[in-house]
Amino acid sequence: MIYKSLTIAGSDSGGGAGIQADLKTFQELEVYGMSVITAVTAQNTLGVQAVYPMTVEAVEEQLHSIAADLQPDSVKTGMLYSAEIIEKVAEFVEKNAWIKLIVDPVMIAKGGASLLQDDAIHAVKTKLMPLAYVITPNIPEAEVLTDMKIETTDDRMLAAKKLYAMGAANVVIKGGHSNDQDVVLDLLYDGEQFFEYKSPRKRTNNTHGTGCTFAAVLTAEIAKGRTLDDAVRMAKKFITAAIDEHLEIGSGHGPTNHWAFRMAGLSIR
Numbered sequence: 001m002i003y004k005s006l007t008i009a010g011s012d013s014g015g016g017a018g019i020q021a022d023l024k025t026f027q028e029l030e031v032y033g034m035s036v037i038t039a040v041t042a043q044n045t046l047g048v049q050a051v052y053p054m055t056v057e058a059v060e061e062q063l064h065s066i067a068a069d070l071q072p073d074s075v076k077t078g079m080l081y082s083a084e085i086i087e088k089v090a091e092f093v094e095k096n097a098w099i100k101l102i103v104d105p106v107m108i109a110k111g112g113a114s115l116l117q118d119d120a121i122h123a124v125k126t127k128l129m130p131l132a133y134v135i136t137p138n139i140p141e142a143e144v145l146t147d148m149k150i151e152t153t154d155d156r157m158l159a160a161k162k163l164y165a166m167g168a169a170n171v172v173i174k175g176g177h178s179n180d181q182d183v184v185l186d187l188l189y190d191g192e193q194f195f196e197y198k199s200p201r202k203r204t205n206n207t208h209g210t211g212c213t214f215a216a217v218l219t220a221e222i223a224k225g226r227t228l229d230d231a232v233r234m235a236k237k238f239i240t241a242a243i244d245e246h247l248e249i250g251s252g253h254g255p256t257n258h259w260a261f262r263m264a265g266l267s268i269r
């Protein structure tokens, strides 16, 4: 059986995040990767130097090519940039019943550059979230989407409930940006229960692309039919190994190591 996953996201010329991180991750997990590019960024470990959004027609043509010939087993969205692109993506997701939809609501790059226009946030909430099997915001993204401040784990639980009420079938709020100095907690809410995934916090600047990579693991594992709990467990192991063995490349926020999980011979349990 060949599982196929589609990523709909921006290109990171530096290779650490976006489409590049997603395709590397799919490959590591033996899932055939496909891509629809929404924007081209001129980017390296120092930051984002420029953003060139694709036209809605260019996004539509790519989506059409996939839908006409290569039905994906799961679909991930990353940087979508504008309300128009979000609306087009939502239309295709609905029309083609791409029900295993993983929405990583990318808004701001680590260096501060905006990857989503301000007026597109409404479209994320109203068009995309109701279609999501799982949404994977980091803490600042969850704050924007819920209009609340998140400081404690209780705040995060409340935010997860709010995101669930907005239509996402499952919510993972990642903990990379929390103020806990020792532990990084990723929190899953499935509408009934909370599940916690913890790892030691690594003191490193080399976390470029962690969010993309985490959500890409979920996408690949969900394509294979894994439960969400198994998929999040796998994502946590994969990203922890990728951060532990980060690559000393560039002079800014370096990328994670997508082959570390495989090289360490790690498995899901």
Ligand SMILES: Nc1ncnc2c1ncn2[C@@H]1O[C@H](COP(=O)(O)OP(=O)(O)O)[C@@H](O)[C@H]1O
Residues within 6 Å of the ligand: 137, 138, 139, 174, 175, 176, 177, 184, 185, 186, 199, 200, 201, 202, 203, 204, 207, 209, 210, 211, 212, 214, 235, 236, 239, 240, 243
């Ligand atoms: N310093 C760190 N040490 C260990 N794991 C981390 C660290 N920073 C982030 N992670 C993990 O990387 C993933 C992405 O987290 P986060 O930084 O919150 O998202 P984003 O990259 O979207 O901002 C999560 O699974 C989180 O637990």
Ligand SMILES: Cc1ncc(COP(=O)(O)O)c(N)n1
Residues within 6 Å of the ligand: 009, 010, 011, 012, 017, 018, 019, 041, 043, 078, 079, 106, 108, 109, 110, 115, 207, 208, 209, 210, 211, 212, 213
């Ligand atoms: C094209 C693109 N997409 C997404 C991100 C976010 O990266 P991160 O995973 O570090 O939040 C990025 N920097 N560039």
